[in-house]
Amino acid sequence: MITLLNLPAQYEQLKDEIDDAILKTFQNAQFVLGSEVEALEKEFAEFCNVKYAIAVNSGTSALHLACLNCDLNAGDEVITVSSTFVATIAAIRYTGAIPVFVDIDMNSYTIDADQIEKAITKKTKAIIPVHLYGHPADMEKILAIAKKYDLKIIEDASQAHGATYKGKTVGGFGDIGCFSFYPGKNLGAAGEGGMLVTNSEDIYKYSRMLRDWGQEEKGNHVVKGYNYRMDGIQGTILRIKLRYLRKWNQSRRRKARLYTELLNDLPLNLPNISQNIEHVHHVYPIRTKERDNLREFLNSNDIQTGIHYPQPVHLSTAHKDLGYVKGDFPNSEILAETELSLPIYPELDESAQKKIAKKIKLFFAD
Numbered sequence: 001m002i003t004l005l006n007l008p009a010q011y012e013q014l015k016d017e018i019d020d021a022i023l024k025t026f027q028n029a030q031f032v033l034g035s036e037v038e039a040l041e042k043e044f045a046e047f048c049n050v051k052y053a054i055a056v057n058s059g060t061s062a063l064h065l066a067c068l069n070c071d072l073n074a075g076d077e078v079i080t081v082s083s084t085f086v087a088t089i090a091a092i093r094y095t096g097a098i099p100v101f102v103d104i105d106m107n108s109y110t111i112d113a114d115q116i117e118k119a120i121t122k123k124t125k126a127i128i129p130v131h132l133y134g135h136p137a138d139m140e141k142i143l144a145i146a147k148k149y150d151l152k153i154i155e156d157a158s159q160a161h162g163a164t165y166k167g168k169t170v171g172g173f174g175d176i177g178c179f180s181f182y183p184g185k186n187l188g189a190a191g192e193g194g195m196l197v198t199n200s201e202d203i204y205k206y207s208r209m210l211r212d213w214g215q216e217e218k219g220n221h222v223v224k225g226y227n228y229r230m231d232g233i234q235g236t237i238l239r240i241k242l243r244y245l246r247k248w249n250q251s252r253r254r255k256a257r258l259y260t261e262l263l264n265d266l267p268l269n270l271p272n273i274s275q276n277i278e279h280v281h282h283v284y285p286i287r288t289k290e291r292d293n294l295r296e297f298l299n300s301n302d303i304q305t306g307i308h309y310p311q312p313v314h315l316s317t318a319h320k321d322l323g324y325v326k327g328d329f330p331n332s333e334i335l336a337e338t339e340l341s342l343p344i345y346p347e348l349d350e351s352a353q354k355k356i357a358k359k360i361k362l363f364f365a366d
Ligand SMILES: *Cc1c(COP(=O)(O)O)cnc(C)c1O
Pocket: 058, 059, 060, 061, 084, 085, 087, 088, 130, 156, 158, 159, 179, 180, 181, 182, 192, 193, 194
């Protein structure tokens, strides 16, 4: 069986370091926040080339706190995409603000920056570009629009740790960058985890308060906060893995290049890589109208695949109260109907990729 992910293989590589780190956490009993989480914040801020990082208990919490930092209130509007994990939308709605969708560009699968301006109203407060699959959104255009209309930018970089746009690491373009450390992400915890990054001292201080019950110092609750603290065990494990992340992203790029080479002449849409970006291939998405049949065929040949995501958020039951209907965002809908994610992770070996490509060829030869 070739699985979509192989987290045990990652653990095997790091077993000694991780086991030792977990043991130390039990010995020093820093189970919530603590020195390892603080060190992770420093190191992750450095990795993203920003001044500050605030560790939280999930990517969703990071997005929620980012929205609160943009002073979103009921009825305010936030421009984003329907082609994302539902958490992006949920975080906006936790504040009472309204997500306003813009279609995606089919080359990058990220927000079509040319369609943002027509979605702006007097109520628009922020834009959330999502660096989907590890491909950065077109930040130069988005930054120019945000400046022109005085809007905040929150980057959802949950799938793009270490990706660059014009040489600069994502997360550091907007007012706030948000990351998820869900286990299968390019940098994954042994459970839940997330991070906000920013260059603003105000955002840094406010976010630290919000994640820990609104305390300015212990016992002094100055705002209504949350329990969004990161566990010490996650901090210590993420510190270890962060040291391998650049190498792992390199390895993902090699895997992606090999897939592209092997699948090039088939009737498939392969992922494009825009100029001036460095992709981190959280997902290797191929597209075909035969998606469901191909998926079943690969499954019957012991090859697991994924779909990211089968439902564009604007057509989900959960968010149908936003009032969107089928046809509103044709590209997002096409992506949901045709996308298939092939296994991609640093430990995936070449022979497995060749086997996958061979089976896909066989499928189309029939
Ligand atoms: C994973 C993910 C999230 C949510 O992160 P969690 O850590 O699972 O809460 C948000 N947005 C995107 C694009 C994601 O891929």
